[in-house]
Amino acid sequence: MRASILKVENFAKHFRLHEQNKFIPSSHDVNLTVYAGELTALIGPTGAGKSSVLKGIYRTYLPSAGRILYRHALDHEIDLVHASDHQILELRRCDIGFVTQFLHCLPRQATLDVVAHPLVTLGIAREEARRRAAELLSAMNLPERLWSVSPATFSGGERQRVNLARGLIARPRLLLLDEPTASLDPATSEIVIGLIEDLKAQGTAMLAIFHHPELTRRLADRVVELSPPPALAKSLEKECA
Ligand SMILES: Nc1ncnc2c1ncn2[C@@H]1O[C@H](COP(=O)(O)OP(=O)(O)OP(=O)(O)O)[C@@H](O)[C@H]1O
Ligand SMILES: [Mg+2]
CATH class of the missing domain: 3.40.50.300 (P-loop containing nucleotide triphosphate hydrolases)
Known part of the structure:
Protein backbone atom coordinates (compact mmCIF):
# COMPACT_ATOMS: atom_id res chain seq x y z
CA MET A 1 0.00 0.00 0.00
CA ILE A 96 3.07 21.49 -4.04
CA GLY A 97 2.89 22.48 -7.72
CA PHE A 98 -0.19 23.78 -9.52
CA VAL A 99 -0.71 23.85 -13.27
CA THR A 100 -3.72 26.16 -13.44
CA GLN A 101 -6.40 26.11 -16.13
CA PHE A 102 -5.21 29.50 -17.39
CA LEU A 103 -1.64 30.84 -17.22
CA HIS A 104 -1.21 34.22 -15.58
CA CYS A 105 2.19 35.72 -16.27
CA LEU A 106 4.14 38.91 -16.19
CA PRO A 107 4.22 40.66 -19.59
CA ARG A 108 7.97 41.27 -19.56
CA GLN A 109 9.36 38.01 -18.24
CA ALA A 110 11.01 35.69 -20.80
CA THR A 111 9.50 32.21 -21.13
CA LEU A 112 12.78 30.60 -20.09
CA ASP A 113 12.73 32.55 -16.81
CA VAL A 114 9.03 31.84 -16.20
CA VAL A 115 9.76 28.09 -16.45
CA ALA A 116 13.07 28.28 -14.52
CA HIS A 117 11.53 30.28 -11.66
CA PRO A 118 10.49 27.34 -9.38
CA LEU A 119 14.09 26.02 -9.48
CA VAL A 120 15.57 29.43 -8.73
CA THR A 121 13.35 29.74 -5.64
CA LEU A 122 14.74 26.38 -4.50
CA GLY A 123 18.24 27.87 -4.60
CA ILE A 124 19.44 26.45 -7.93
CA ALA A 125 21.74 28.82 -9.86
CA ARG A 126 19.92 30.81 -12.54
CA GLU A 127 22.00 29.48 -15.45
CA GLU A 128 21.47 25.86 -14.40
CA ALA A 129 17.75 26.52 -13.89
CA ARG A 130 17.52 28.07 -17.39
CA ARG A 131 19.39 25.10 -18.86
CA ARG A 132 16.87 22.66 -17.36
CA ALA A 133 13.99 24.89 -18.48
CA ALA A 134 15.37 24.81 -22.04
CA GLU A 135 15.60 21.01 -21.90
CA LEU A 136 11.98 20.69 -20.83
CA LEU A 137 10.66 23.23 -23.35
CA SER A 138 12.55 21.47 -26.07
CA ALA A 139 11.06 18.10 -24.99
CA MET A 140 7.63 19.76 -25.22
CA ASN A 141 8.33 21.03 -28.74
CA LEU A 142 8.04 24.70 -27.88
CA PRO A 143 9.98 26.47 -30.68
CA GLU A 144 13.27 27.96 -29.46
CA ARG A 145 12.49 31.33 -31.05
CA LEU A 146 9.80 31.79 -28.36
CA TRP A 147 12.00 31.12 -25.34
CA SER A 148 13.20 34.71 -24.92
CA VAL A 149 9.70 36.18 -25.39
CA SER A 150 7.05 36.60 -22.66
CA PRO A 151 4.24 34.00 -22.88
CA ALA A 152 1.74 36.87 -22.53
CA THR A 153 1.22 36.93 -26.32
CA PHE A 154 1.40 33.17 -26.92
CA SER A 155 -1.31 30.99 -28.45
CA GLY A 156 -3.39 28.78 -26.12
CA GLY A 157 -1.30 25.68 -26.81
CA GLU A 158 2.03 27.52 -26.45
CA ARG A 159 0.92 29.00 -23.14
CA GLN A 160 -0.27 25.66 -21.90
CA ARG A 161 3.14 24.11 -22.57
CA VAL A 162 4.86 26.93 -20.64
CA ASN A 163 2.40 26.50 -17.78
CA LEU A 164 3.03 22.75 -17.69
CA ALA A 165 6.80 23.07 -17.91
CA ARG A 166 6.76 25.51 -14.97
CA GLY A 167 4.58 23.15 -12.93
CA LEU A 168 6.64 20.02 -13.63
CA ILE A 169 10.20 21.35 -13.58
CA ALA A 170 10.77 21.16 -9.82
CA ARG A 171 9.10 17.72 -9.55
N1 LIG B 1 -13.94 33.50 -7.62
C1 LIG B 1 -15.21 33.13 -7.83
N2 LIG B 1 -16.23 33.96 -7.50
C2 LIG B 1 -17.51 33.59 -7.68
N3 LIG B 1 -17.89 32.41 -8.21
C3 LIG B 1 -16.93 31.55 -8.55
C4 LIG B 1 -15.53 31.84 -8.39
N4 LIG B 1 -14.80 30.79 -8.82
C5 LIG B 1 -15.70 29.87 -9.24
N5 LIG B 1 -16.97 30.31 -9.08
C6 LIG B 1 -18.21 29.58 -9.40
O1 LIG B 1 -18.16 28.29 -8.80
C7 LIG B 1 -18.73 27.32 -9.66
C8 LIG B 1 -17.72 26.21 -9.90
O2 LIG B 1 -16.60 26.75 -10.62
P1 LIG B 1 -15.33 25.88 -10.99
O3 LIG B 1 -14.44 26.75 -11.80
O4 LIG B 1 -14.78 25.26 -9.77
O5 LIG B 1 -16.01 24.73 -11.90
P2 LIG B 1 -15.35 23.58 -12.79
O6 LIG B 1 -15.99 22.28 -12.36
O7 LIG B 1 -13.88 23.67 -12.71
O8 LIG B 1 -15.87 23.97 -14.25
P3 LIG B 1 -15.13 23.81 -15.70
O9 LIG B 1 -15.24 22.34 -16.03
O10 LIG B 1 -15.99 24.67 -16.57
O11 LIG B 1 -13.73 24.31 -15.58
C9 LIG B 1 -19.14 28.03 -10.93
O12 LIG B 1 -20.52 28.26 -10.89
C10 LIG B 1 -18.35 29.33 -10.88
O13 LIG B 1 -19.04 30.37 -11.52
MG1 LIG C 1 -12.39 24.27 -14.11
Whole structure:
Protein backbone atom coordinates (compact mmCIF):
# COMPACT_ATOMS: atom_id res chain seq x y z
CA MET A 1 0.00 0.00 0.00
CA ARG A 2 1.41 3.39 -1.05
CA ALA A 3 1.56 6.33 1.34
CA SER A 4 -1.27 8.85 1.11
CA ILE A 5 -0.01 12.37 0.51
CA LEU A 6 -3.31 14.23 0.51
CA LYS A 7 -6.73 13.60 2.02
CA VAL A 8 -9.63 15.91 1.33
CA GLU A 9 -12.58 15.38 3.69
CA ASN A 10 -16.07 16.85 3.29
CA PHE A 11 -14.73 19.80 1.32
CA ALA A 12 -17.25 22.45 0.29
CA LYS A 13 -16.92 25.85 -1.32
CA HIS A 14 -19.43 28.55 -2.09
CA PHE A 15 -18.97 32.15 -3.02
CA ARG A 16 -20.82 35.19 -1.75
CA LEU A 17 -20.84 38.16 -4.08
CA HIS A 18 -21.79 40.77 -1.52
CA GLU A 19 -22.09 43.70 -3.89
CA GLN A 20 -24.57 41.74 -6.05
CA ASN A 21 -26.16 40.05 -3.03
CA LYS A 22 -25.62 36.66 -4.69
CA PHE A 23 -24.79 33.20 -3.35
CA ILE A 24 -22.94 30.93 -5.79
CA PRO A 25 -22.60 27.28 -4.84
CA SER A 26 -19.50 25.48 -6.08
CA SER A 27 -18.01 22.23 -4.73
CA HIS A 28 -19.87 20.25 -2.07
CA ASP A 29 -19.13 17.13 -0.06
CA VAL A 30 -15.86 16.30 -1.81
CA ASN A 31 -13.85 13.41 -0.41
CA LEU A 32 -10.68 12.14 -2.03
CA THR A 33 -7.24 10.70 -1.38
CA VAL A 34 -4.08 11.09 -3.42
CA TYR A 35 -1.19 8.64 -3.06
CA ALA A 36 2.51 8.92 -3.87
CA GLY A 37 3.16 7.68 -7.41
CA GLU A 38 -0.54 7.71 -8.30
CA LEU A 39 -2.93 9.99 -10.10
CA THR A 40 -6.41 10.72 -8.80
CA ALA A 41 -8.69 12.18 -11.47
CA LEU A 42 -11.41 14.67 -10.59
CA ILE A 43 -14.27 14.54 -13.09
CA GLY A 44 -17.76 16.01 -13.38
CA PRO A 45 -19.77 18.49 -15.45
CA THR A 46 -18.70 22.07 -16.05
CA GLY A 47 -19.44 24.22 -13.01
CA ALA A 48 -19.39 21.24 -10.61
CA GLY A 49 -16.55 22.88 -8.68
CA LYS A 50 -13.54 20.90 -9.88
CA SER A 51 -11.18 23.87 -10.24
CA SER A 52 -12.46 25.21 -6.90
CA VAL A 53 -11.22 22.02 -5.19
CA LEU A 54 -7.71 22.47 -6.62
CA LYS A 55 -7.72 26.16 -5.67
CA GLY A 56 -8.83 25.21 -2.15
CA ILE A 57 -5.92 22.77 -1.82
CA TYR A 58 -3.47 25.39 -3.12
CA ARG A 59 -5.15 27.88 -0.75
CA THR A 60 -6.02 30.34 -3.49
CA TYR A 61 -9.36 30.23 -1.66
CA LEU A 62 -10.29 29.12 1.84
CA PRO A 63 -12.93 26.38 1.71
CA SER A 64 -16.36 26.94 3.25
CA ALA A 65 -16.14 23.55 5.01
CA GLY A 66 -13.97 20.47 5.30
CA ARG A 67 -10.41 19.39 5.99
CA ILE A 68 -7.41 19.20 3.63
CA LEU A 69 -4.79 16.98 5.21
CA TYR A 70 -1.36 17.10 3.61
CA ARG A 71 1.27 14.58 4.72
CA HIS A 72 4.67 16.19 4.88
CA ALA A 73 7.95 14.49 3.94
CA LEU A 74 8.77 14.64 7.65
CA ASP A 75 5.72 12.44 8.09
CA HIS A 76 3.52 14.78 9.97
CA GLU A 77 0.12 15.87 8.79
CA ILE A 78 -0.94 19.46 8.33
CA ASP A 79 -4.47 20.74 7.69
CA LEU A 80 -3.98 23.20 4.83
CA VAL A 81 -7.18 25.00 5.83
CA HIS A 82 -5.56 26.15 9.07
CA ALA A 83 -1.92 26.43 7.95
CA SER A 84 -0.32 29.86 8.27
CA ASP A 85 0.40 31.91 5.15
CA HIS A 86 4.10 31.30 5.76
CA GLN A 87 3.59 27.52 5.84
CA ILE A 88 1.53 27.68 2.64
CA LEU A 89 4.23 29.70 0.84
CA GLU A 90 6.87 27.19 1.94
CA LEU A 91 4.74 24.27 0.72
CA ARG A 92 4.19 26.02 -2.63
CA ARG A 93 7.93 26.59 -2.93
CA CYS A 94 9.09 23.09 -2.01
CA ASP A 95 6.22 20.59 -2.13
CA ILE A 96 3.07 21.49 -4.04
CA GLY A 97 2.89 22.48 -7.72
CA PHE A 98 -0.19 23.78 -9.52
CA VAL A 99 -0.71 23.85 -13.27
CA THR A 100 -3.72 26.16 -13.44
CA GLN A 101 -6.40 26.11 -16.13
CA PHE A 102 -5.21 29.50 -17.39
CA LEU A 103 -1.64 30.84 -17.22
CA HIS A 104 -1.21 34.22 -15.58
CA CYS A 105 2.19 35.72 -16.27
CA LEU A 106 4.14 38.91 -16.19
CA PRO A 107 4.22 40.66 -19.59
CA ARG A 108 7.97 41.27 -19.56
CA GLN A 109 9.36 38.01 -18.24
CA ALA A 110 11.01 35.69 -20.80
CA THR A 111 9.50 32.21 -21.13
CA LEU A 112 12.78 30.60 -20.09
CA ASP A 113 12.73 32.55 -16.81
CA VAL A 114 9.03 31.84 -16.20
CA VAL A 115 9.76 28.09 -16.45
CA ALA A 116 13.07 28.28 -14.52
CA HIS A 117 11.53 30.28 -11.66
CA PRO A 118 10.49 27.34 -9.38
CA LEU A 119 14.09 26.02 -9.48
CA VAL A 120 15.57 29.43 -8.73
CA THR A 121 13.35 29.74 -5.64
CA LEU A 122 14.74 26.38 -4.50
CA GLY A 123 18.24 27.87 -4.60
CA ILE A 124 19.44 26.45 -7.93
CA ALA A 125 21.74 28.82 -9.86
CA ARG A 126 19.92 30.81 -12.54
CA GLU A 127 22.00 29.48 -15.45
CA GLU A 128 21.47 25.86 -14.40
CA ALA A 129 17.75 26.52 -13.89
CA ARG A 130 17.52 28.07 -17.39
CA ARG A 131 19.39 25.10 -18.86
CA ARG A 132 16.87 22.66 -17.36
CA ALA A 133 13.99 24.89 -18.48
CA ALA A 134 15.37 24.81 -22.04
CA GLU A 135 15.60 21.01 -21.90
CA LEU A 136 11.98 20.69 -20.83
CA LEU A 137 10.66 23.23 -23.35
CA SER A 138 12.55 21.47 -26.07
CA ALA A 139 11.06 18.10 -24.99
CA MET A 140 7.63 19.76 -25.22
CA ASN A 141 8.33 21.03 -28.74
CA LEU A 142 8.04 24.70 -27.88
CA PRO A 143 9.98 26.47 -30.68
CA GLU A 144 13.27 27.96 -29.46
CA ARG A 145 12.49 31.33 -31.05
CA LEU A 146 9.80 31.79 -28.36
CA TRP A 147 12.00 31.12 -25.34
CA SER A 148 13.20 34.71 -24.92
CA VAL A 149 9.70 36.18 -25.39
CA SER A 150 7.05 36.60 -22.66
CA PRO A 151 4.24 34.00 -22.88
CA ALA A 152 1.74 36.87 -22.53
CA THR A 153 1.22 36.93 -26.32
CA PHE A 154 1.40 33.17 -26.92
CA SER A 155 -1.31 30.99 -28.45
CA GLY A 156 -3.39 28.78 -26.12
CA GLY A 157 -1.30 25.68 -26.81
CA GLU A 158 2.03 27.52 -26.45
CA ARG A 159 0.92 29.00 -23.14
CA GLN A 160 -0.27 25.66 -21.90
CA ARG A 161 3.14 24.11 -22.57
CA VAL A 162 4.86 26.93 -20.64
CA ASN A 163 2.40 26.50 -17.78
CA LEU A 164 3.03 22.75 -17.69
CA ALA A 165 6.80 23.07 -17.91
CA ARG A 166 6.76 25.51 -14.97
CA GLY A 167 4.58 23.15 -12.93
CA LEU A 168 6.64 20.02 -13.63
CA ILE A 169 10.20 21.35 -13.58
CA ALA A 170 10.77 21.16 -9.82
CA ARG A 171 9.10 17.72 -9.55
CA PRO A 172 6.82 18.59 -6.65
CA ARG A 173 5.67 15.89 -4.20
CA LEU A 174 2.08 16.82 -5.00
CA LEU A 175 1.08 18.17 -8.38
CA LEU A 176 -2.34 19.70 -9.12
CA LEU A 177 -3.24 19.71 -12.81
CA ASP A 178 -6.26 21.59 -14.18
CA GLU A 179 -7.04 20.34 -17.70
CA PRO A 180 -3.35 20.24 -18.66
CA THR A 181 -3.87 19.15 -22.27
CA ALA A 182 -7.07 21.04 -23.14
CA SER A 183 -5.41 23.27 -25.78
CA LEU A 184 -2.85 20.82 -27.14
CA ASP A 185 -2.83 18.91 -30.43
CA PRO A 186 -2.78 15.10 -30.23
CA ALA A 187 1.00 14.79 -30.73
CA THR A 188 1.80 17.33 -28.00
CA SER A 189 -0.78 15.74 -25.69
CA GLU A 190 1.09 12.44 -26.08
CA ILE A 191 4.32 14.14 -24.98
CA VAL A 192 2.58 15.53 -21.90
CA ILE A 193 1.06 12.12 -21.12
CA GLY A 194 4.60 10.69 -21.24
CA LEU A 195 5.85 13.38 -18.83
CA ILE A 196 2.96 12.67 -16.42
CA GLU A 197 3.75 8.95 -16.56
CA ASP A 198 7.43 9.70 -15.79
CA LEU A 199 6.45 11.82 -12.79
CA LYS A 200 4.20 9.03 -11.52
CA ALA A 201 7.02 6.55 -11.83
CA GLN A 202 9.24 8.93 -9.81
CA GLY A 203 6.66 8.99 -6.99
CA THR A 204 4.87 12.30 -7.54
CA ALA A 205 1.29 12.31 -6.25
CA MET A 206 -1.11 13.94 -8.71
CA LEU A 207 -4.65 15.28 -8.59
CA ALA A 208 -5.81 16.10 -12.09
CA ILE A 209 -8.84 17.38 -13.93
CA PHE A 210 -8.98 16.06 -17.49
CA HIS A 211 -11.01 17.26 -20.40
CA HIS A 212 -11.16 13.92 -22.18
CA PRO A 213 -12.43 10.64 -20.63
CA GLU A 214 -9.73 8.90 -22.65
CA LEU A 215 -7.04 10.65 -20.58
CA THR A 216 -8.75 9.65 -17.34
CA ARG A 217 -8.86 6.06 -18.56
CA ARG A 218 -5.17 6.07 -19.45
CA LEU A 219 -3.68 7.96 -16.53
CA ALA A 220 -5.95 7.72 -13.49
CA ASP A 221 -5.43 5.23 -10.68
CA ARG A 222 -8.55 6.53 -8.92
CA VAL A 223 -11.49 8.58 -10.16
CA VAL A 224 -13.62 10.94 -8.07
CA GLU A 225 -16.77 12.32 -9.67
CA LEU A 226 -18.22 15.64 -8.53
CA SER A 227 -21.92 16.27 -8.97
CA PRO A 228 -23.34 19.70 -9.75
CA PRO A 229 -24.41 21.83 -6.77
CA PRO A 230 -27.68 20.47 -5.31
CA ALA A 231 -31.09 22.12 -5.33
CA LEU A 232 -30.34 22.96 -1.69
CA ALA A 233 -28.44 25.92 -3.07
CA LYS A 234 -31.78 27.53 -3.93
CA SER A 235 -32.85 27.69 -0.30
CA LEU A 236 -29.45 29.02 0.72
CA GLU A 237 -29.81 31.68 -1.95
CA LYS A 238 -33.06 32.80 -0.29
CA GLU A 239 -31.44 32.74 3.13
CA CYS A 240 -28.64 34.94 1.79
CA ALA A 241 -31.03 37.47 0.22
N1 LIG B 1 -13.94 33.50 -7.62
C1 LIG B 1 -15.21 33.13 -7.83
N2 LIG B 1 -16.23 33.96 -7.50
C2 LIG B 1 -17.51 33.59 -7.68
N3 LIG B 1 -17.89 32.41 -8.21
C3 LIG B 1 -16.93 31.55 -8.55
C4 LIG B 1 -15.53 31.84 -8.39
N4 LIG B 1 -14.80 30.79 -8.82
C5 LIG B 1 -15.70 29.87 -9.24
N5 LIG B 1 -16.97 30.31 -9.08
C6 LIG B 1 -18.21 29.58 -9.40
O1 LIG B 1 -18.16 28.29 -8.80
C7 LIG B 1 -18.73 27.32 -9.66
C8 LIG B 1 -17.72 26.21 -9.90
O2 LIG B 1 -16.60 26.75 -10.62
P1 LIG B 1 -15.33 25.88 -10.99
O3 LIG B 1 -14.44 26.75 -11.80
O4 LIG B 1 -14.78 25.26 -9.77
O5 LIG B 1 -16.01 24.73 -11.90
P2 LIG B 1 -15.35 23.58 -12.79
O6 LIG B 1 -15.99 22.28 -12.36
O7 LIG B 1 -13.88 23.67 -12.71
O8 LIG B 1 -15.87 23.97 -14.25
P3 LIG B 1 -15.13 23.81 -15.70
O9 LIG B 1 -15.24 22.34 -16.03
O10 LIG B 1 -15.99 24.67 -16.57
O11 LIG B 1 -13.73 24.31 -15.58
C9 LIG B 1 -19.14 28.03 -10.93
O12 LIG B 1 -20.52 28.26 -10.89
C10 LIG B 1 -18.35 29.33 -10.88
O13 LIG B 1 -19.04 30.37 -11.52
MG1 LIG C 1 -12.39 24.27 -14.11
